[in-house]
Amino acid sequence: MDSAQFLHSFSFPSSDTKLCKIPTCFSPGLLQVVGPSQPVLAKVGDDVLLSCWLEPAVDASDMSVEWSREDLNPSYIYLWWYREELESLKHPDYKGRSSMLFSKLEFGDVSLKISKVKPSDEGKYRCFIPTLGRGCTVELVVGELILKVQDSDNWGLSGFLNIFLITCGLIQISFSPTFIHIINRFIQPPEQIVIILLFQTLKSLIYRIIWTLCCGSRLQSVLNHPSDESRT
Template identity: 45%
Template sequence: MLSLKNGLLLQSPLKTLSFLVFQLLLLHSCRGQSLLIGPSQPIVANVGGDIILPCQLEPGMDVFDMTLEWTRPDLSPEFVHVRRAGQHIAVTKHPSYKARTFMFIDELRHGNCSLKLTDVKPSDAGRYQCYIPKLSVESFVDLVVGKWTHSVSTVWCGSHPEKN
């Protein structure tokens, strides 16, 4: 019901409530969700080398004190690296990853949840999940492991440089 009082238009309580609910829904949907961004292609590692499994929270925010979980669902226990309340939790970690996983502590303040894996083994190949329970966001990284040797071959265009 609409009425005019002192030059102001008054609306019914139901219409006002509907408008407020609409505004709250609009605010919630425009606020944006956090996303964990990982690589679109598999990460390739050489046996014995070190590799970084990328995982970035967008928009960046401080996740230092949040629970962060890196898992491999095909393992038991599935935990590769876990942080809770700003501390690395080694008790729940799969034994094959003991003393081989590291997070960039200073970068956690900017949403960088990437994991460094050292001394890569063939058994490290697989699908990894980066997960932040508080935000209900996850990202996946596929790791391919092989043993490649690096050889450099030189290709000359035109005449050989020593013959000029």
């Protein structure tokens, strides 16, 4: 019997059981587990919060909360089991990096915090509450670079760009679906986007990207590499 079967072998209260939080009582059938409608963006090395909450907001301190990824084995990212964290059942890559905000459980906030984000953290996370038999899915998109596009009216746009170097010497540029969605939504139409790649070789290649955005008659957008500040 694996860890998932072991946990789910326990019986939970039926859907008719009343979960009470003074001064109001709610039936579990009325409760919803809710997450963000859009993917969560994170940069490598940062901490990120995958939001998930109960509606209406009721005290979740005594509920069990499971965070998991179906593409991993073991699949558990975090387990809150009757006021106890089951660290031993976590996927090894998340031990010491995944946590919950215990002080917010009483407000129905069951969000997951992932520390020191890695590229491998990208994926779909499921938050599931066995007592309710309900859950939601939160998608995490991880980027190595954050690009800022700004026009003369100080309007800003941020997105993520992943660059992968093929060992044979070819360069492949891959945009995450979320970044493409942002471009299509806020730049209508994207009249011109120019990408200039400059390479330097020391022990490894250093990537430099300069984005130029042309909207109508205006042309203004430059991404400066920090190492160039001393040269200008």
